[in-house]
Amino acid sequence: EIVLTQSPGTLSLSPGERATLSCRASQSVSNYLAWYQHKPGQAPRLLIYGASSRATGIPDRFSGSGSGTDFTLTISSLEPEDFAVYHCQQYGSSLLTFGGGTKVEIK
Amino acid sequence: QVQLVQSGAEVKKPGASVKVSCKASGFTFSTYYIHWVRQAPGQGLEYMGIIKPSGGSTRYAQKFQGRVTMSTDTSTSAVFMELSSLRSEDMAMYYCARDMSLRGVNYVFDIWGQGTMVTVSS
Numbered sequence: 001e002i003v004l005t006q007s008p009g010t011l012s013l014s015p016g017e018r019a020t021l022s023c024r025a026s027q028s029v030s031n032y033l034a035w036y037q038h039k040p041g042q043a044p045r046l047l048i049y050g051a052s053s054r055a056t057g058i059p060d061r062f063s064g065s066g067s068g069t070d071f072t073l074t075i076s077s078l079e080p081e082d083f084a085v086y087h088c089q090q091y092g093s094s095l096l097t098f099g100g101g102t103k104v105e106i107k
Numbered sequence: 108q109v110q111l112v113q114s115g116a117e118v119k120k121p122g123a124s125v126k127v128s129c130k131a132s133g134f135t136f137s138t139y140y141i142h143w144v145r146q147a148p149g150q151g152l153e154y155m156g157i158i159k160p161s162g163g164s165t166r167y168a169q170k171f172q173g174r175v176t177m178s179t180d181t182s183t184s185a186v187f188m189e190l191s192s193l194r195s196e197d198m199a200m201y202y203c204a205r206d207m208s209l210r211g212v213n214y215v216f217d218i219w220g221q222g223t224m225v226t227v228s229s
Contacts, residue, residue, distance in 0.1 A: 034215050043202065043219035044152075055207075055217060087152055091214035095168060098144075098152035 002026050004088055004099035012107040019075040021086055021102045028068045029092030035064055035073045038101070039084045047086075048073065078104070109133035111141075111203050111220035118226045119193050126189040127223045129203030136184040137161035140206040142216060143177065143188045147199040155201075157212065158186055190225075198227045 003026040013019055023033065031051040036044040046055040048064035051071060061076040075082055083106050088099040114128040129141065143155040156167035158177040165177045176189045190197060201223045204216035 032214075036216075043221050044204075044216070045219075046207070046215065046217045049207070049213075049215040089152070089215075096154050096214050098154070100151040 001095055002029060002090055002093050002097050004090055004097055006086075006088055006099035006102045008102060009100070010103045010105060012105050013078055014107045015078050015080055017078050019073075019078055019082070019104055021073040021075075021104075023066075023071040023073070023088035023099050025069045025071075025090055029090040031067045032090055032092035033064075033066070033071050034089045034091065035062075036087045036089065037082075037084045038087060044087065075104075109218055111205060111218055113201075113203060113220040113223045116224040116226070118228065120229055121194055121227055123193050124189055124191040125193060125225050126187055127201050127203075127225070129186045129188070129220050131160075131184045131186075131205075134205075137181060138210050140208070140212050141179075141186045142204045142206060142214070143175075143201065144204055144216070145199040145201045147196070150199075153199075155188070157206070160184075160186060193225075193227045195227050198225060200224050 005024045007022045033051045035048040038044040047058050047062050052064045063074045065072050085101045085103045087101050112130045117125050119125050137160050142157045144152050146152050155171050158165045160179045163179045167175050174191050178187045203220040205218040207215045207217035
């Protein structure tokens, strides 16, 4: 099973600041990595797939990068609605797995 | 509007079974695979398996083999996930999610249901 480790666990930032979230895989997943945003009481929302492709309707302040084992989700300038938990997910192996999540909270 | 709407919260005793429904609307039900994912309190997301709505073929994560059954009713555009022999560790929010690939599978989920909370308590 491929283990995804997300860091930091919590990121405390102010609106307008840049957020950088990391997702590290225990073995290579090529570019088969997705990112989701999850707010309490809501369904998760697909942000990024294929490590760097934005999903339909996702603002360009969200960007993904990386390949192999190291991936990054960057939010260039935080909007109030961006404070949420972010999950990474790999689909490069037969058993897909998720990271533990990074909470982006208001400082 | 493209959406998946799930059934309401459930409270079950240990050893019982639970069946959660997920009704699709706003898209052609038969052309997208549906997955199930769960999240226990304070834990990360966990993949359970996949069903092809037309035909009903399934593939389950090994952890749930023998305890989970996924099914479909094309007449109502609904899929179902039944988990048996419930234990306290199964207490979680259960989500259905649509695969983003049209007529195929790529294991990326573009539409999610709102979630169904399953509580397991004696």
